Amino acid sequence: MTTWFNETLYPGFRQSHAIKKVLFEGKSKYQKVKLFESGHFGRILTLDGVVQCTESDEYVYHEMLTHLPIMAHGKVQSVLIVGGGDGGILEEVLKHKSVKRVTMVEIDDMVIKVAKKYLPKICGKAFEDKRTNLIVGDGAKWVAETNERYDLIIVDRPDPIGPATVLFSKAFYRNCQRVMKPGAILVAQNGVPHMQGPELTDAVKLFQQIWAHSGTYLAVVPTYVCGFMSLTWASDNDITDVDPRKVFQRFARANLKGLNYYNPELHFGAFALPNFVARLLPAPKKKAAAKRKTR
Template sequence: MTAWFNETLYTGFRQSHEIKKVLFEGKSKYQKVKVFESGRFGRMLALDGVVQCTEGDEFVYHEMLTHLPMLAHGRVQSVLIIGGGDGGILEEVLKHKSVKRATMVEIDDVVIKVAKKYLPKICGKAFADRRTNLIVGDGAQWVAETDERYDLVIVDRPDPVGPATVLFSKAFYDNCRRVMKPGAILVAQNGVPHMQGPELTGAVKLFQKIWAHSGTYLAVVPTYVCGFMSLTWASDRDITDIDPRLVFRRFDKANLKGLNYYNPEIHFGAFALPNFVARLLPAPRSRAAKPKRRSA
């Protein structure tokens, strides 16, 4: 009899994946962890019954959270990753030879151990790279206390439930800004707008209170069902206001190997929003009002 993994993240809707073989199933201090061979997407990691990543499509999520902001910045040497225990983002970050140090703060050591053992196609040799600074601990506490500063902060946050709710708070993002160098960029996943619209609206409103510029871009991750995945960004500069030729030159110079989704054309296309997504975004933060012309 065929066994199925059923994800019921959204009320009134579920997705199912055939389970060929369970490789790991256990409970850490924070969550239930499961890795299994699926019938379609290869090995899959699920936390608390929700799909986190799969061998079949992880490249979309990890490449877009990494390469787009890195090439928009152009001079990233230091990176902070909050979460990301599967190692996929870390692996993409380290493809950039310009990166001198990548600090990853993951609260759940079980996820890291499981990834190293069962998901090498996702994390590669990233955990063993000499540039990796792996911290098993609380990301919110790290940004509140560290003296380090970063060119890029990637928040690989799950849905806003349980211990992860702190990764959606203003205090957390105030501290993220504190650890960012001038011109640095922050990116975070923000769910599927078709199903989690208010979450996207709330995130951009929050970012507008902290940074001069913010917004969202999109990617299509098959196992993050129901349409586009939104990836929010924030910075003290507008990362959309850049000469496309510069991104193409940076891409060629970076000589990135093995990419399956990101390219310079996708870079700019990702900022094109369908109307229903654009309507979820609050108006840009107002600039200083211009003096009104006196009436004659």
């Protein structure tokens, strides 16, 4: 008889995966961690009963949270990753030879250990890279106390439950702004708009209180069911106002290998929002007219 994993994140709806073999199951100080072998999606990591990543489609989420802001910025050398214990974001960031230092702050050491042992297809050798500064600790505390400054902050947060709740707070993002260099970019995941619309609205409203520019772009991750995945961004610069020729040039210079989702054409297409998503976004802050400047 087939055993099934049932994710019930959304009331009245579930997705199921056949479990071929459970590879790890445990409870850390913070959450229940489970990793199992499925069918088409390969190995699947879940936290508190919610799918975090799969070997089959992790590249969509990790590539779009990484390469799009790096290409929009153009000169990223220092990166902070908050969360991301599976190592997927870290592995993508380190594909950029221009990046000199990556600090990753993950609160749950169990997730890191599981990823190293069972998810090499996702994290590769990222944890062993000499540019990696791995901190097992509280990301919110880190941004409140560190003296380091970053060109890019990637908040690889799960849903706003349990230990991740603080990663949706105004105090956390005020502290993120504190550690960002001039022109730096912050990106974070904000769930599926079709099912979590208010979460997206609240996030952009919050960002508008802190940064001059903010918004969302979209990607489609099969196991993040119910349509588009929203990835929110914030910066003192408008990252949608970048000369396309520069993005294509940066992409060519980066010489990234083995990408399965991100490309320069998709970079700009990701900012095109369906009407139902656009209506979830608060109106942008009104500003005095200024000379337009592209990066």
